[in-house]
Amino acid sequence: MKILFVAAEVAPIAKVGGMGDVVGSLPKILRKQGHDVRIFIPYYGFLPDKLDIPAEPIWWGDAMGQEFTVYSTLLPETDIPLYLFGHQTFARRNIYGDHDEYWRFTFFANGGAEFAWNYWKPDIVHCHDWHTGMIPVWMHETPDISTVFTIHNLAYRGPGRDLLQQITWCPEYMRGENAIAAALHFANVVNTVSPTYARQIQTPEYGEGLHELLSWINDKLIGIVNGIDTDNYNPATDRFIAQNFTIQTLDQRFRNKVKLQEESGLEINRSTFLVGMVSRLVEQKGIDLVLQIIDRFLGYTDAQMVILGTGDRNYESKLWDISNRHRGRISVQIVHNEALSRRLYSGVDAFLMPSRFEPCGLSQLLAMRYGAIPIVRKTGGLLDTVSFFDPHNEQGTGYCFDQYDALDLYTALIRAYEGYRFKKDWQKLQVRAMKQDFSWDKSAQKYIEIYKQVMPLVNISEDEKQEIAIAS
Numbered sequence: 001m002k003i004l005f006v007a008a009e010v011a012p013i014a015k016v017g018g019m020g021d022v023v024g025s026l027p028k029i030l031r032k033q034g035h036d037v038r039i040f041i042p043y044y045g046f047l048p049d050k051l052d053i054p055a056e057p058i059w060w061g062d063a064m065g066q067e068f069t070v071y072s073t074l075l076p077e078t079d080i081p082l083y084l085f086g087h088q089t090f091a092r093r094n095i096y097g098d099h100d101e102y103w104r105f106t107f108f109a110n111g112g113a114e115f116a117w118n119y120w121k122p123d124i125v126h127c128h129d130w131h132t133g134m135i136p137v138w139m140h141e142t143p144d145i146s147t148v149f150t151i152h153n154l155a156y157r158g159p160g161r162d163l164l165q166q167i168t169w170c171p172e173y174m175r176g177e178n179a180i181a182a183a184l185h186f187a188n189v190v191n192t193v194s195p196t197y198a199r200q201i202q203t204p205e206y207g208e209g210l211h212e213l214l215s216w217i218n219d220k221l222i223g224i225v226n227g228i229d230t231d232n233y234n235p236a237t238d239r240f241i242a243q244n245f246t247i248q249t250l251d252q253r254f255r256n257k258v259k260l261q262e263e264s265g266l267e268i269n270r271s272t273f274l275v276g277m278v279s280r281l282v283e284q285k286g287i288d289l290v291l292q293i294i295d296r297f298l299g300y301t302d303a304q305m306v307i308l309g310t311g312d313r314n315y316e317s318k319l320w321d322i323s324n325r326h327r328g329r330i331s332v333q334i335v336h337n338e339a340l341s342r343r344l345y346s347g348v349d350a351f352l353m354p355s356r357f358e359p360c361g362l363s364q365l366l367a368m369r370y371g372a373i374p375i376v377r378k379t380g381g382l383l384d385t386v387s388f389f390d391p392h393n394e395q396g397t398g399y400c401f402d403q404y405d406a407l408d409l410y411t412a413l414i415r416a417y418e419g420y421r422f423k424k425d426w427q428k429l430q431v432r433a434m435k436q437d438f439s440w441d442k443s444a445q446k447y448i449e450i451y452k453q454v455m456p457l458v459n460i461s462e463d464e465k466q467e468i469a470i471a472s
């Protein structure tokens with residue numbers, strides 16, 4: 001099958017959060033399975049620092065009354081063709097946060113559709129989040145291209161219908177009040193990134209105002225849990241961490257902790273309980289709960305914390321204030337730093353993720369991969385990927401709490417703090433967490449199934465049709 005991924009982010013060259021990880025890792029597995037997967041992203045101003053891009057474009061196009069160019073290169077260290085949508089609106093060095101965000105990503109999506117119609121025609125355009133929400137609308141009358149739309153974050157719904165009508169071709173028949181809603185109506189299949197979240201978004205509490213529409217389309221809505229790139233994120237070979245280790249050499253892991261304490265200005269002590277967070281600092285991630293309990297937690301225990309993240313100014317400055325009050329006990333790093341994130345995953349004892357909602361979450365998977373025990377709220381993908389630690393039966397992989405409530409979080413943190421004193425049990429818990437299979441293998445298979453389901457009939461050869469008939 002020929003599949004074009006269209007997205008605003010791709011790791012490792014243009015990543016803000018988890019969507020970038022997915023777009024950077026799933027295509028590798030799909031290509032290994034013999035599918036021709038290619039990626040289309042904006043040509044951001046910082047990309048020439050990160051990869052070789054030929055000076056000459058491969059294609060010129062028009063969308064929304066503007067000309068654009070497309071450049072062709074490869075995703076670093078892969079054979080995946082990467083197409084860059086070139087226009088000066090993307091020449092800036094940031095991905096998000098500008099006043100014209102709705103315009104420029106709708107323009108990008110339109111460019112992606114033009115590219116798929118006119119230059120490299122895929123069987124399926126796989127669209128990611130609101131930035132690409134209009135593609136299923138534009139494509140739905142193209143008989144030889146189908147669309148899959150993945151919701152990584154429903155909280156961002158993109159431009160409303162009025163703006164879309166002003167800036168782009170928004171056909172009369174289009175339904176949906178914003179870019180995401182339009183995608184939900186017109187994509188051939190919609191998925192989100194865990195089964196629990198796929199159910200939750202059909203309720204008013206999690207549906208961001210779209211729960212009725214999501215329930216209505218539920219026969220084409222599925223949840224597929226994310227994987228991680230286990231070659232790239234491997235504690236045995238990771239070149240960014242101080243000490244490589246495996247399950248067999250877990251006793252060496254403390255060197256990463258000491259290094260992290262040193263690097264973050266914390267008191268160096270390998271037996272102090274160290275909790276970490278790597279997160280976008282936004283409402284979704286439960287930062288307000290953390291702010292409510294942090295003084296008490298540091299006051300009543302001798303634990304330490306390292307927080308790495310960027311996001312809302314308000315959260316950034318409150319965390320910064322706290323770090324000034326508890327010097328040597330908590331380190332707050334307001335930067336986006338991939339290498340430091342790996343040193344954090346490999347050095348902390350426990351990893352905190354008290355999300356208000358969580359479509360899947362990759363950070364808890366990375367934490368487990370690196371032997372850090374997750375402390376999570378039981379919601380969305382966190383519920384699907386972290387199981388309750390039961391020391392008596394030696395089961396479970398982390399500490400979980402139910403309610404979005406500061407006391408519940410505090411109790412879970414204290415349980416983990418106490419649990420850490422029982423070194424043997426803790427080590428068994430680490431081994432169980434590290435043994436979990438978070439590779440893409442199973443989930444990639446599920447994506448292949450949905451691609452097959454929506455494969456345009458006109459693109460299927462007679463032989464393949466016969467195979468399908470036999471199989472069904």
Ligand SMILES: Nc1ncnc2c1ncn2[C@@H]1O[C@H](COP(=O)(O)OP(=O)(O)O[C@H]2O[C@H](CO)[C@@H](O)[C@H](O)[C@H]2O)[C@@H](O)[C@H]1O
Binds near residue numbers: 022309360
């Ligand atoms: N300051 C920083 N420095 C370095 N690295 C940082 C960082 N802040 C975050 N990261 C990295 O960004 C990624 C975050 O991924 P998550 O999936 O946990 O959350 P996110 O909300 O961004 O993703 C959304 O999309 C993904 C993908 O579908 C869903 O899993 C998730 O639930 C949904 O909210 C991790 O790789 C993490 O290490």
